[in-house]
Amino acid sequence: MLEFRDIRALEGPNGYAHAPVALVRLVGEAEEINAWLKQVALVCANYGIAHAEPVLQQHPSLGEYAITWQTATPESLALLLEQLAGSDQAASTAEIQAMLEQEQIPNSLHDLANQQLALWREAEAWWVGYGRYRQNAAQFDRSMYQTLPIIAISGTNGKTTTTRLIDFSLRTAGYQTGRTDTDGVWINNQAIEQGDWTGFGGAQQVLSHSAVEVAVLETARGGLLRRGLAFNQCEIAVLTNVADDHLPDRGLATVAEMAHFKATIVRAAQKAVILNADDPVLVEVVAPQATTPIIWFSLQANNPLIIQAQQQQQTCLYLDANQLILASAGQTQALIAVVELPLSFGGVAQHNIANALAAAAALFAFGLSAGQIALGLAGFQPNAEHNPGRLNQFQRDGITLLIDYAHNSDGLRVLLASAAPLRTANGKIAMVFSGTGDRTDQQIQEQMTIIAQHVDRLILKRDPWFLRGREPGVLEPLMIAAASAVGLDPAAITELEGDEAAFAELTQPAKAGDVLIWIVYKDRASKIAIAQAWERNP
Numbered sequence: 001m002l003e004f005r006d007i008r009a010l011e012g013p014n015g016y017a018h019a020p021v022a023l024v025r026l027v028g029e030a031e032e033i034n035a036w037l038k039q040v041a042l043v044c045a046n047y048g049i050a051h052a053e054p055v056l057q058q059h060p061s062l063g064e065y066a067i068t069w070q071t072a073t074p075e076s077l078a079l080l081l082e083q084l085a086g087s088d089q090a091a092s093t094a095e096i097q098a099m100l101e102q103e104q105i106p107n108s109l110h111d112l113a114n115q116q117l118a119l120w121r122e123a124e125a126w127w128v129g130y131g132r133y134r135q136n137a138a139q140f141d142r143s144m145y146q147t148l149p150i151i152a153i154s155g156t157n158g159k160t161t162t163t164r165l166i167d168f169s170l171r172t173a174g175y176q177t178g179r180t181d182t183d184g185v186w187i188n189n190q191a192i193e194q195g196d197w198t199g200f201g202g203a204q205q206v207l208s209h210s211a212v213e214v215a216v217l218e219t220a221r222g223g224l225l226r227r228g229l230a231f232n233q234c235e236i237a238v239l240t241n242v243a244d245d246h247l248p249d250r251g252l253a254t255v256a257e258m259a260h261f262k263a264t265i266v267r268a269a270q271k272a273v274i275l276n277a278d279d280p281v282l283v284e285v286v287a288p289q290a291t292t293p294i295i296w297f298s299l300q301a302n303n304p305l306i307i308q309a310q311q312q313q314q315t316c317l318y319l320d321a322n323q324l325i326l327a328s329a330g331q332t333q334a335l336i337a338v339v340e341l342p343l344s345f346g347g348v349a350q351h352n353i354a355n356a357l358a359a360a361a362a363l364f365a366f367g368l369s370a371g372q373i374a375l376g377l378a379g380f381q382p383n384a385e386h387n388p389g390r391l392n393q394f395q396r397d398g399i400t401l402l403i404d405y406a407h408n409s410d411g412l413r414v415l416l417a418s419a420a421p422l423r424t425a426n427g428k429i430a431m432v433f434s435g436t437g438d439r440t441d442q443q444i445q446e447q448m449t450i451i452a453q454h455v456d457r458l459i460l461k462r463d464p465w466f467l468r469g470r471e472p473g474v475l476e477p478l479m480i481a482a483a484s485a486v487g488l489d490p491a492a493i494t495e496l497e498g499d500e501a502a503f504a505e506l507t508q509p510a511k512a513g514d515v516l517i518w519i520v521y522k523d524r525a526s527k528i529a530i531a532q533a534w535e536r537n538p
Contacts, residue, residue: 002028002036004085005064006250009074010228011200013268015252015261016055020228021068022077024085025251033065040084049077049100061253076100109137117145118232122208130231131178131212148207150215150231151362152265154224155240155276156258157411158355161343161390162240163218165359168386169376170214173368178206181218182405183388183524187211199223203230214366219265221258225250229264237269238362239286240355241279243410244443259285266290272365274358277305277316295365297357299350301325315364317357322347324357324377326370335360336374342381348421349391351414352382384532389524391418394535398424398512401531403520407436409446415517416454424513430457431517432502435479437470444475448482455517457509458483458493461502465522499523503530 006025013019026033037054044051051071058065071077076099083090091099102121105113109126113119117128119137126137130148135141153163160181167179171189179186180202185193187209193202198220206215207230219229242259252258263286266273270292275282277296283305287294293314296305301320306327309316315328323334324341336356338344343352356377363373382391394401400422406415419429431451435444451458460476467475476495484490494505506516520527 002026002032002085004087007078007081007085007087008226009078010068011074012228012230013232013264014224014228015257015264016057016066016068017070018232018264018267019070020072020074021070022051022074022081024067024081025064026067027064033067036084037067040081043080043084044077047076047080047096047100049073049080051077059251059253062248062251064251066251072105073100073103076103112137112140118147120207122204127208130207131215132176132210134208134210147233147235148212148215149236149366150207150217150234151236151238151366152217152219152229152231152234152268153238153240153362154219154221154262154265155238156243156408157414158240158351158358159218159220159238160405161352161387162238162355162358162362163216164387165343165356165376165380166238166362167216168380169359169363169368169373170216170366172376172379173372176211176213177216178209178212178214179216179218180206182220196220200227200230207231219262221249221262224261224264225252229268232268233270234265234268235271236274236362236365237265237272238274238358239263239266239276239282240358241276241410242281242286243408255281256285260289262286263289272362274361274365276354276358277303278354295361297354297361299354299357315361317361317364319353319357324353324360326360326364326373328364333370335370336377340378342378343387343391345382345391345393345418345422349382349414349418351418352391384528388528389520391415392528392531394531396535396538399507399510399514399516401507401516401518401534403518403524403528403531405521406519407521409443409450412447412450416450419515419517420454423515427513427515428456428511429454429515429517430459430506430510431455431519432459432461432506433519434461434463434466434521435475436466436468436521437475438468441478444478445482448479449486452483452486452488455488456492458488459502459505460493460495461499462495462497499527499530503527503534507534 004026010021051069055068079091079096127134128137128140133146153159163181167177180197182196184191185197185202185205198218203217259281273290273294277298295315297317298306299319301318306316306318310327313330322338338347360373389405392403404415406412
């Protein structure tokens with residue numbers, strides 16, 4: 001008997017195809033699957049749902065198959081597949097037919113569709129183009145058509161900061177921007193939606209807004225896996241890094257597979273691809289998928305790819321002698337000194353220097369001058385106004401408080417490496433942390449090992465929101481055991497509930513010279529307000 005693990009419509013380019021597809025992930029014998037596929041083909045023909053031949057991929061480590069059908073009507077086909085799979089929530093025949101009528105491109109627009117223009121549907125209307133350049137398809141004027149510049153940013157760590165820095169620099173240079181990030185949808189830095197909008201829906205809101213002349217879109221794993229990209233092409237793609245995080249996840253089991261999915265934006269890029277030369281996964285897995293020039297960036301001036309790019313007079317960016325260097329067409333110039341880059345915290349936040357190099361590369365590819373780039377880099381502050389929840393620093397009585405989003409092993413490493421130089425010789429490091437239950441035991445143990453090797457006090461805040469499939473009371477003992485195994489005294493670990501109690505436990509014993517770290521994944525605004533009140537009231 002077939003076991004259906006997932007059925008969904010990927011409405012735009014994705015990790016399976018650079019086109020909309022209907023996806024089924026299932027477990028079963030080949031004979032059963034082939035019989036079911038014949039049934040699908042027959043019923044699709046009866047409904048008039050056109051699609052390419054199904055593509056079957058076996059995933060032995062997950063014990064499943066992924067089957068995809070390229071189609072112009074992925075939502076209709078996904079509804080039909082749910083019906084044929086016997087889902088309890090399957091749509092009715094009438095609902096499938098209604099969706100098909102809604103998705104199908106009208107006959108009057110087929111010529112436009114064949115021109116490979118940005119043709120898309122919003123509610124009952126069809127549109128051509130994005131942002132301020134969009135036109136109603138029914139009154140389309142080819143002579144007025146322009147492509148909206150889209151800069152798409154993805155990666156495991158650093159993508160939100162990089163997105164915000166690019167957006168800030170473009171606005172500083174006078175552009176009207178639309179941005180998506182983990183805090184919302186923003187038009188010229190004014191929020192029109194709150195929450196994590198780093199997927200298809202957030203991108204659609206930016207691309208449909210008439211004020212936008214440049215779209216800066218954080219593009220996260222979850223959105224790509226749920227619905228695909230909201231656009232077929234972008235001007236510039238930025239990939240900061242890819243690490244072991246959120247694995248396994250919806251048909252992905254390895255870092256290389258995750259990299260391939262995130263590289264969907266790379267395959268969409270038409271002008272430039274920005275890649276981290278210090279990340280071997282990007283070098284080995286992602287770079288070969290680029291069809292446009294790659295601009296490498298690196299924290300190492302002697303990185304072989306940086307040396308090669310300069311020898312070939314190609315554009316690259318790197319750190320050298322505490323300067324962010326731009327090399328292009330055989331010429332090099334310093335963009336900004338590290339000491340003048342607020343994100344770097346005087347050079348201790350190396351990961352933010354890498355983020356700044358990535359942003360600068362994208363801005364140069366977009367067309368900003370070196371002076372405009374430097375102005376953006378120098379003006380962007382690591383505070384709650386410009387970059388909320390990302391290495392925000394608060395000071396009181398000689399105590400440093402950091403609020404950050406570090407949510408995986410690599411993120412914790414760079415955070416703690418940045419925090420260590422901020423304490424005095426006798427200072428201590430304390431942290432509030434909540435583990436997340438959707439990580440494997442091995443990932444949780446690795447995170448706790450990293451934390452335990454750097455902190456003197458640890459406050460584990462219990463929160464049902466973080467259980468994510470685990471039973472209450474299971475997560476914290478695993479975390480404590482892992483931290484204790486590498487030498488953190490169990491007496492230095494406190495378990496409690498509630499943000500106010502956690503903050504009090506973090507701050508009340510603190511002394512001048514200490515560094516306090518509050519890891520914040522949700523309700524960020526209220527927690528930043530708590531930190532600001534603490535800073536104002538010594």
